[in-house]
Amino acid sequence: MSNATAPIKRFPISSLPLPPATHLVTHALHPDPATPSVSEFRNLLRSSPSTLRRSRILESSAHFTYVSPLPLPFPYQIKPEEGEKVEDQMAFVEKWLGDREALDEVPNVGGGKGNGHLKKLASKNREYYRELIGLSETGLRDCLPHLHVGDAFATLGTPTLAHEFDDEDIPTASDEEQAIRQELVDVLSGHSVLMTGQDTEDGVTAFGPWSLRYSGHQFGVWAGQLGDGRAISILSTPHPSDTELTYELQLKGAGRTPYSRSADGLAVLRSSIREFLCAEAMHALHIPTTRSLSLISLPHLQVLRERAEFSSVLTRVAPSFIRIGNFEAMNPPEGMMYLMMGGAGSGEQKSWEGLRVLGEWVAKRVLKLGGESDEPWGKKLVFEVARRNAKMVAGWQAYGFMHGVINTDNVSILGLTIDYGPFAFMDVFDPLHICNHSDDAGRYSYRAQPAMILYAAQALLNALAPLIGAEYASSPPSAVKSGWADGASREKIEQWTQKGKDEVEDELRRVVVDVCGEEYGRLMHKRLGLRRSDKSDEAEVSRPLLGLMEEHKLDFHGTFRKLCFFRPSWILPNNTTPTAPSDLDAYISALLSISPEADRMDKAKAAQDFKTWLTKYGNRVQSERDLWADGAEDEESVIQLREKEMKDANPRFVLRQWVLEEVIKKVERDAESGKRVLGKVLKMACSPYDPWGGEGDETTPNEELEPEIREERRFCGLGERKMIGFQCSCSS
Template sequence: MINSSRYTNLPFILTRTMSTTSKVPLSALPLPPRTHILPLNLTPDPRTPSPAAFRQYQKDTPSYQRRARLLSPEAHFSYVAPCPIEFPYRAKPEEGEEATDQQAFIERWLAEREALHEKPAEGGTSRRLKKYYPAEGKRDQPLVLIGLSETGLRDYLPRLHVGDAFETLGTPTLSDAFGDEPERPAASVEDIAIRQELIDILSGHASLMDVEDPETPWAPWSLRYSGHQFGTWAGQLGDGRAISVLATPHPDDPELVYELQLKGAGRTPFSRSADGLAVVRSSIREFLCGEAMHALGIPTTRSLSLISLPATSVERERVESACVMTRIAPSFLRLGSFEALNPPANMYFFGGGQQEGNMEALRKLGEWVGKRVLRLDGIDNGEAWGKKLVLDVARRNAKMVAGWQAYGFMHGVINTDNVSVLGLTIDYGPYAFMDVFDKYHICNHTDDGGRYAYHAQPSMIMYALRSLLTSLAPLISAEAEKDGRAVVAGWAEGIPKEKIDEWRQKGVDLVKEDMEILVQQTCADEYSRIMHKRLGLRRIDDDDESKLARPLLELMSDHKLDFHSTFRRLAYFKPSMNYDSNKASLEDYISGLLTLTPEVDRLDRERATTELTSWLQTYAQRIESERAEWEDSSMDEEREKAMRSANPRFVLRQWVLEEVIKAVERDMDSGKRILRKVLQMACNPFDAWGAEDTQDVTALDKETLEERRFCGMGDTTMLGFQCSCSS
């Protein structure tokens, strides 16, 4: 057991002192009612119309679920089971085995690696899914748990029992300050078994299924969607390496269902020519950032686990080892899920990557999203929902991108298939947090034209939302003709193409202006709200943007100041520094600000001092104008406290990510302890890591000094570092 009293500087450690009496293993988490299970309410690939039919394919022709193919136009998803093995498959007969029928041999080879053999579950007595494993010896490989999110468990899966999983991850540390790991009591047989079940399932080694239950039959699935990539229609895309393996209601709100999705769990029908795998590098990046974004208050998918498959090789820019990440969200549906069902008019993807649309499938998906995902009012009463859905998705995504801009986050690939209907940040690839402020910064080195540069992100979200509107426009127009009643099954049967095209244009005309105004206003309001928090202001004045926020960003840009460190340092500014009697304090304060640039030698110190002094005078007057809204005697202290809770001390910078990745790749045992500590820092970014207020560093221990280093700008050669889409 971890004794948290030893580590007073670690703000969040989940210990085994928590009661586990109400906790259950992964396979025993309750399933949602049938009405809340996506595969039982949307349309599967007609070749595998049910979990039972899919199960038979697994046994007889398992290659079917691993082949890239276009799904029928009415399909929303395909059943597919995890199978994270190297691709192209290295299928060859074993010694003494004949393979005269090549196709039969391939099917047999794959079937041996499919999870087809039932094993009893561990612990608990509640209704559970069955666990299936590959044939013995056919997919045996090391499975190493290297990350588990305390905050993800706490918020989404509070009933999940993880056995002794946290103990196996070791004490969180950035250094060897703690020395050897403390000796722990031996784990119970039950705890070990529960932890192993967790690893088996979340690595994709085992599958959860139940094809016999008449009410809620269960099998894993991957979503079909299409999308615009870098502004070009790309046809069918889909979950090429993501598989949803479980959905469970939150114990505090049975209507709120969370999906567990494995990323990097092997090929699906949407993998095209790819391997369906992920690597340690990209998995660590997403695992850490999902929780970091949540801690900053930005809507996001969440992280649960990271499991390394060190014996499975993956070819990227170099040969790396495989890793499976588990992420959680109420839904992983995207705007591209709608685009697949009503593609843009007169747009065809070369190579036949897109089938015709299906208006009935569009209606079915929209009703499901409106009722079960967005939980819109009125759908059960037959009220029109098309316009409501578009505006709700628009509002959510506008708030999300405002959070991105306010905290200097850059997504890197805002394709329409990477935009969530829930307005969650999803699919972390070549992302970055701003270092030296540059509104034109491009974090994705494959984005030659700067389409997804920092300053362009709100426009790109608007582009994605217009694509959603175009897809739903015929339905919105048809509902308008029904005096606000929802369309019903078969609503577009027999309607000529000319009428559909007319509906499309009318639907866009009905909603576009309202949607664009809503997005612009919501984004502006949310951005303003966050920036006022970052500046420690309680009141919103009309000219705050023009007099304070924008000039501050321009100063950062002109003098190459670090974005986050500058905001954090503003927490310690006091209006009294502008008084003649405090000139020395102001000079010292500005000198401190001017250290927040990697280009100190090239800094025009005189000009920077003059311009910062002028801005700070305006800022001081604005702060003083709110004095009546604070307790006068404690305004400086309370303002500092409020600003420290809005401006992160720790930022998940590129150099930090690279250092963590290298540590894990170099030595998994020590690396996972570093990963765990960085996760804690990312989950508590506003804490005073590294004894922030201590000036005398000689009194700090090695761990605290490392915390302080991890809160800095790091190696200047990593500032503005760009990643690729494979990151």
């Protein structure tokens, strides 16, 4: 660990330090035989680049493929220039692609060679307009504080919802600041590529961009090889305060890889904005997640989804992007059929050695489970991944987040929320809500999410079961060694598999249920402002509250935020304050008014139901009065302390669907002004507990507010009724 008080030295992106080889996934796992090394990968880019752009089933033991970004529409429009004669069509295709691969070394910022190891490569045929429209200050601060971004924030302008800054006087930055920013945009848009020259160069770690191979179950059906079809990890760098912690920078939407199947490997601006904002919003809610770094628009590159849309490249950051599907690729289910580019495929091969190598890397390097070198790790790995994801999904449930597509290939081994697609935050509370309109059966509904995490944990166990069984077949149990399954008969593998399941299966369910339940209870106590945990709290406090929200169609987040202002004194039997009953009635009236169905509900019944619940809740709060005193003598100090803690657990601003749709439209319509709105919404999402929109002064009419405050208040609301419960598609 470095001295935390020492100033952090910042580097342009081409000069960021690389981790040692032992910390790089490409040095630990098995490469695609087509790209066995960085130097051979670079040679392939020159001789046969189509190998990296064609979809193909990889050799069974391969964990990854070296591949560089190539943001081009697909199918590629490969045709000769007017008058050009093509004698060898395949050679022409290879040359056309090769001309567009980043193979020409260009100077790093300052004309040097970056950190002395990384080289910056580009292509003269890659000229396309690229515009930075988003940069996450929190993602940069937490994950990459040593990355110099030049004048990037200045070029994005002042974040705002309501003001026009067409004539904003942005100070002219130095040539160096501008060059650092431009290099950042070039690399994070996929225009330029960073890699080393040779596999070994004076002891330098060989480095090149890569995509991971994984398989998975999609909507409960085996889908075969999937892999990172549009995600390419372009860099890995150690955190300056902890060199054991490395962060990968991954481009999403940077072009085809061998795992793209029939897709184009690109991402639309709409989906990229959603992930860019939501990853940072989730972090602000203290829910484990991948992080966002940048969003770059490629407005001249159109792609087709439900409609023709602009393309963009999102940079996301995480210590690792390995998922449960990576393990399933090493041990696919027996006898399964899957679809590959319109045709049926079957008979995927297993790789027992690939399973061992991947598992050892994840257990010891990624999860850092520790233990002696010969200690069995398979069982510990399954339980640790299950615990992390159970804790994550508890956060989803407590904050009304719905992922939309919890396929096993979308479940991180680190327990991070990953692959934001048709996600949504709950509006009106409905435990059966389905945020993905492609999910006809409701497999990934809000209520089903914990069960789907258990399903994914079971899929991980199924993949690792034979290895775990082999570990526990010895006495004492010990880690398997290289070649552990060589020569093992089918019957032996089946015996190991059953033994592995017997070792883990029953306890696995208990671990997921217990960890999820405990974490959910902890978070709900924070949201309800309760410091003591009673066994009856769920049955008598939290569950009845959710029932009232569902019955009377109340806004999930708005209700919790309103509870921050509740006063237990309003319901105490010895309260003789003449205004108390009217205070309680006014409070309940305000609470019910946040429902989009306020004009349709039975207000008398709803008011009585909430009065009954608030009486029980108020007594429960008052029962732990001494726990809140904290040395405070007067009641008002206790009330203020509790209110502050509740506000710090219940967001004022929520990244609702209508907010996302409005931001997307503004950016699509005019990127120059839209990126300012995007920046302001990002700022609100990163500080969701702040009193945006002048909260606490709701008596001031909207028309009397400053335009910016008025817009903040609007963005903290439910939006139009037609957007309540808005569903997205998988391409979102």
